[in-house]
Amino acid sequence: MDTATGELAAAAAGQVATIYACGITPYDATHIGHAATFIAWDLLVRAWRDAGHEVRYVQNVTDVDDPLLERASRDGEDWRVLADREIARYRSDMEALRLVPPVHLVGAVEALPDIEQFTTLLGDRGALYDLDGDVYFSRACDDAFGSVSGLGRAAMEVLSAERGGDPGRPGKKDPLDALVWLAARPGEPSWDAPFGPGRPGWHVECAAIATRYLGPLFDVQAGGTDLVFPHHEMSASHARVALGDTTPVFARRYAHAGMVRLDGEKMSKSLGNLVFVSALLAEGTDPMAVRLAILAHRYRHDWDWTQPGLEAAVQRLARWRAAVSIASAGSSDSVPPGESVLAAVREHLADDLDAPGAIAVVDRWSDTVLAAVPATVPATAVPATAVPATAVPATAGGATTATGTTATAETSTTSAARLVRDTVDALLGIAL
Ligand code: 5CA
Ligand code: ZN
Numbered sequence: 001m002d003t004a005t006g007e008l009a010a011a012a013a014g015q016v017a018t019i020y021a022c023g024i025t026p027y028d029a030t031h032i033g034h035a036a037t038f039i040a041w042d043l044l045v046r047a048w049r050d051a052g053h054e055v056r057y058v059q060n061v062t063d064v065d066d067p068l069l070e071r072a073s074r075d076g077e078d079w080r081v082l083a084d085r086e087i088a089r090y091r092s093d094m095e096a097l098r099l100v101p102p103v104h105l106v107g108a109v110e111a112l113p114d115i116e117q118f119t120t121l122l123g124d125r126g127a128l129y130d131l132d133g134d135v136y137f138s139r140a141c142d143d144a145f146g147s148v149s150g151l152g153r154a155a156m157e158v159l160s161a162e163r164g165g166d167p168g169r170p171g172k173k174d175p176l177d178a179l180v181w182l183a184a185r186p187g188e189p190s191w192d193a194p195f196g197p198g199r200p201g202w203h204v205e206c207a208a209i210a211t212r213y214l215g216p217l218f219d220v221q222a223g224g225t226d227l228v229f230p231h232h233e234m235s236a237s238h239a240r241v242a243l244g245d246t247t248p249v250f251a252r253r254y255a256h257a258g259m260v261r262l263d264g265e266k267m268s269k270s271l272g273n274l275v276f277v278s279a280l281l282a283e284g285t286d287p288m289a290v291r292l293a294i295l296a297h298r299y300r301h302d303w304d305w306t307q308p309g310l311e312a313a314v315q316r317l318a319r320w321r322a323a324v325s326i327a328s329a330g331s332s333d334s335v336p337p338g339e340s341v342l343a344a345v346r347e348h349l350a351d352d353l354d355a356p357g358a359i360a361v362v363d364r365w366s367d368t369v370l371a372a373v374p375a376t377v378p379a380t381a382v383p384a385t386a387v388p389a390t391a392v393p394a395t396a397g398g399a400t401t402a403t404g405t406t407a408t409a410e411t412s413t414t415s416a417a418r419l420v421r422d423t424v425d426a427l428l429g430i431a432l
Helices: 032-050 065-075 079-096 112-124 153-162 202-214 226-242 275-281 287-297 308-327 338-350 355-371 392-399 403-428
Strands: 014-022 054-061 104-107 128-131 134-137 178-183 199-200 216-225 250-257 260-263
Touching: 014 032, 032 054, 032 079, 032 216, 032 250, 032 260, 032 275, 032 287, 032 338, 032 403, 054 202, 054 275, 065 079, 079 104, 079 199, 079 275, 104 199, 104 202, 104 355, 112 128, 112 134, 112 178, 112 199, 112 202, 112 226, 128 178, 134 226, 153 226, 178 202, 178 226, 178 250, 199 202, 202 216, 202 250, 216 226, 226 250, 275 287, 287 308, 287 355, 338 403
Parallel strands: 014 054, 014 216, 054 104, 216 250
Antiparallel strands: 128 134, 134 178, 178 199
């Protein structure tokens, strides 16, 4: 779903599919909200690869920004040490959840030369002005400003104030103008630049990194819905002004993931109502159950993380694993073919990443396999909830008689099991 048009659209324009996903600000551990957003893009990357695209996936790490510096100073820690520790934890959390890593994971600090070059282009276009040493982008330079979010001015000002902007700062030409270079403050890190020593603003960071690694025009800009305005609006606007002449620039499509809540409130580092991926894994939760619990929700909707939701995913995972293992062993009298599962999962993912629909397909296959387990199969092979009592005894009637037939049946059930397992592995990222 493209946020800018509000319509479903083909995500990739050509054979090479390109995506820039806004990454973490590494001042605390990865929570379920982050994981859900990155899993949404992981599904897209997997679907693209499956469809034969060459995928270029770039993600940033906002490794210098106010919240990071504030947390480091609160804890008396070096900001770089804090950032590096949280980046390492993020990487290992994502690996445990089986996300395909981006080709480039780029920190703001390492991208400083690119950010400087990009900011210079904005200056060349006359889009920058100085305010007490800080440098602002004049949104009036961009006629298309507002085309990503479609919001009116009043809503923009409210969101800007809530999400890191400073619409009330005296002296700005327009309250919505965004900071692109913050002059050095005492006790804060700073870097030399033609605009004076300082550090980059947030939106210019993503505009510069995305266009440096993917070119001026790419397929998808991705992030949570909390980034639609001002972040994605501003990055796109910066890029139009810096790089645009007549051709379109920046993302062709904007994909936004809904917010994950805890007890009805957005899970956020600033509110502190967090469920950390690393904490769940340390408690012994199967990472595949965490992933499956997330996939049970449509990516673009807001939803609540709950314990019963996680428990349901644990049960579902056990049933899928049991069904695949029973089918592989030829121990069920009804193993539907894997091809139809693969086709239906592909179809659901092509429908704006409908993971819940894809999950239902695998549920139906597993239910059929488990419902047709003859009584001779040890009860321990099937999870307690797996076999409706009425379904067990009757099914053995169709058992094969000729040895040759049995062998054929075993081969086809084994290959169906393998295909279902591979489908779930490759397209949903769940290892069974
Ligand atoms: N570094 C910036 C992006 S350039 C940033 O927003 N970092 S973040 O750590 O706050 O968020 C990382 C990603 O997780 C963003 O795409 C954000 O939209 C998403 N996100 C944050 N909180 C939630 C939540 N509760 N539910 C879903 N996604 C979330
Ligand atoms: Zn970003």
